[in-house]
Amino acid sequence: MSAGLTGIPGFERVSKIPLYVPGKPIQEVQRELGLTRIIKLASNENPWGPTEAVKARVAAVVAGTEFESLNLYPVSDGFYLRKRIAERKGVALDRVVLGNGSTELLEMVAKAAFLDGGSAVIPKHSFAMYGIATQTAGGRVIESRATATDLDVDDLLRSVAPDTRLVYLAHPNNPTGIRVEASALAHLVRHLREDIVLVVDQAYAEYEEPGEYADAADYLDERPNLLVLHTFSKIHALAALRMGYGLGSTELLSLLERVRSPFNTNLLAQAAAEVAVQDLAFEAFCRQRNAEARAAFHLEATRHRCQLTGNSGNFVLMETVYPAADLFKALLQRGVIVRPMHGYGLPNHIRVTFGKPEEMLAFWSAIGPLLDCGC
Numbered sequence: 001m002s003a004g005l006t007g008i009p010g011f012e013r014v015s016k017i018p019l020y021v022p023g024k025p026i027q028e029v030q031r032e033l034g035l036t037r038i039i040k041l042a043s044n045e046n047p048w049g050p051t052e053a054v055k056a057r058v059a060a061v062v063a064g065t066e067f068e069s070l071n072l073y074p075v076s077d078g079f080y081l082r083k084r085i086a087e088r089k090g091v092a093l094d095r096v097v098l099g100n101g102s103t104e105l106l107e108m109v110a111k112a113a114f115l116d117g118g119s120a121v122i123p124k125h126s127f128a129m130y131g132i133a134t135q136t137a138g139g140r141v142i143e144s145r146a147t148a149t150d151l152d153v154d155d156l157l158r159s160v161a162p163d164t165r166l167v168y169l170a171h172p173n174n175p176t177g178i179r180v181e182a183s184a185l186a187h188l189v190r191h192l193r194e195d196i197v198l199v200v201d202q203a204y205a206e207y208e209e210p211g212e213y214a215d216a217a218d219y220l221d222e223r224p225n226l227l228v229l230h231t232f233s234k235i236h237a238l239a240a241l242r243m244g245y246g247l248g249s250t251e252l253l254s255l256l257e258r259v260r261s262p263f264n265t266n267l268l269a270q271a272a273a274e275v276a277v278q279d280l281a282f283e284a285f286c287r288q289r290n291a292e293a294r295a296a297f298h299l300e301a302t303r304h305r306c307q308l309t310g311n312s313g314n315f316v317l318m319e320t321v322y323p324a325a326d327l328f329k330a331l332l333q334r335g336v337i338v339r340p341m342h343g344y345g346l347p348n349h350i351r352v353t354f355g356k357p358e359e360m361l362a363f364w365s366a367i368g369p370l371l372d373c374g375c
């Protein structure tokens with residue numbers, strides 16, 4: 001950093017914060033490698049949507065009405081979408097907050113919690129944005145024990161320090177694809193110090209069979225310091241529009257409201273999500289396709305003697321004998337984008353999103369010959 005910039009103490013600290021590395025966009029690979037057929041299985045997007053009903057709603061908004069038009073600011077707090085979410089989730093309207101993607105909600109809660117410093121406990125191998133949101137808000141990261149196959153809730157509780165303000169838990173976790181069992185979740189909710197906000201990120205919850213999943217929202221009445229996050233980027237297939245929501249107590253959300261930027265979610269995203277959140281049939285369809293893709297993937301991985309981790313989410317973590325970065329590059333040359341996981345402390349793992357059957361075929365055609373030399 002140049003002398004002028006280092007003169008600002010905050011900048012010096014910001015320069016040490018890890019950069020978030022997103023999945024490589026198709027356009028970038030096209031530009032760099034000149035390939036014509038590229039498939040992206042790198043960012044846990046949903047290949048099955050959005051639905052025609054969602055697209056029709058977006059088109060109608062673009063066409064414009066007296067109340068909805070691209071030249072007007074959107075409803076700042078997304079009242080109509082919050083109402084739909086509240087109905088779907090069976091909570092009061094003032095217990096729903098919207099974010100520009102759930103990532104913005106991670107940032108909002110960190111901004112509020114670390115105004116006077118403090119620490120966050122984050123399990124190892126968690127979504128990178130927990131650490132980044134903590135540090136950019138001035139907080140300190142404490143990493144608790146977790147492995148590719150185990151989320152250690154006891155260690156999460158043990159790792160809490162006197163200055164801890166937030167604990168993050170992804171349930172199911174990205175990138176390991178594991179969720180916590182109902183008893184472990186109850187234990188965490190009930191034993192975590194009351195003055196710590198527990199953030200349970202349920203970005204992939206809708207891929208779980210409803211009867212088999214322990215929903216942290218069940219504890220909203222019991223624990224005021226609980227924020228449960230969901231996103232429209234995964235099963236709702238609206239990643240490009242950026243929309244996420246949080247459920248929490250009215251007290252907690254009234255604090256988040258103070259750090260929320262006005263008009264943080266846009267008109268098209270609000271309108272699309274209003275339609276998407278009501279479409280339970282589409283969710284069930286995607287859940288089924290995802291389960292089929294997982295079963296097929298396991299069969300193929302067994303043939304290639306590859307180690308897989310996790311049974312949750314719309315992705316799988318795959319360990320090979322090759323360094324993740326090398327395998328990532330080799331696959332890129334063959335027009336397949338996956339996510340190398342060395343940045344998550346998993347040097348030989350790649351994360352693969354479940355695409356459509358034809359995309360998975362292309363994936364195995366690309367990776368099969370590479371694996372058969374040694375995996």
Ligand SMILES: Cc1ncc(COP(=O)(O)O)c(C=O)c1O
Pocket residue numbers: 043044100101102103104127170173174201203230231232233239242243244
């Ligand atoms: C666990 C988890 N939380 C949050 C997000 C971010 O979602 P959004 O697109 O809503 O910002 C992701 C995205 O991959 C994720 O894996």
